[in-house]
Amino acid sequence: MKQANLPPQRRAATRRTAGYAQEDHVLDPYQQRGKLHNGTLCPQCGAVYHEGRWRWAPASGGADKSLCAACRRINDNLPAGILKLRGIFGQQQTDEIVRLARHQEDAEKQEHPLNRIIGVEEEEEAIVIKTTDIHLPRRIGAAVRRAFHGRLTEDFDAAGYLVRVTWTVDR
Numbered sequence: 709m710k711q712a713n714l715p716p717q718r719r720a721a722t723r724r725t726a727g728y729a730q731e732d733h734v735l736d737p738y739q740q741r742g743k744l745h746n747g748t749l750c751p752q753c754g755a756v757y758h759e760g761r762w763r764w765a766p767a768s769g770g771a772d773k774s775l776c777a778a779c780r781r782i783n784d785n786l787p788a789g790i791l792k793l794r795g796i797f798g799q800q801q802t803d804e805i806v807r808l809a810r811h812q813e814d815a816e817k818q819e820h821p822l823n824r825i826i827g828v829e830e831e832e833e834a835i836v837i838k839t840t841d842i843h844l845p846r847r848i849g850a851a852v853r854r855a856f857h858g859r860l861t862e863d864f865d866a867a868g869y870l871v872r873v874t875w876t877v878d879r
């Protein structure tokens with residue numbers, strides 16, 4: 709990601725120690741600020757807004773339509789989470805890790821419809837997974853560590869509402 713494309717508040721990252729602290733009190737700029745009516749439908753993913761949060765539910769006819777925060781992040785390609793998996797991967801291990809990540813995403817987004825993978829990019833000796841939320845990178849990182857050991861580090865930039873999680877393979 710090119711720095712120039714980021715909003716100014718993203719540029720000053722604050723470093724914090726790795727951990728699983730909750731940052732839910734920190735404001736996500738993509739969170740819905742205005743009031744939505746119960747039953748509002750996201751026309752892109754089909755999530756339905758109900759009593760303050762988005763859920764997977766049947767839409768009623770004639771519902772209001774509004775894009776959810778996850779779809780807006782996907783459309784803007786502006787992740788809240790970036791998980792970088794560093795190591796030397798063959799195609800087989802790459803496929804295995806991507807499958808594992810997708811499995812974690814499926815499990816996560818059943819309960820939390822706005823927590824999703826935006827994209828998976830294969831770089832030289834790394835896999836980069838961008839997400840719409842700050843929880844999924846940790847969940848996937850933890851699953852990769854359970855499967856392959858290695859080390860996890862984490863940086864949370866509160867001002868930019870961006871978490872960067874890095875997994876490094878043991879050598």
Ligand SMILES: [Zn+2]
Binds near residue numbers: 750775780
């Ligand atoms: Zn949506």
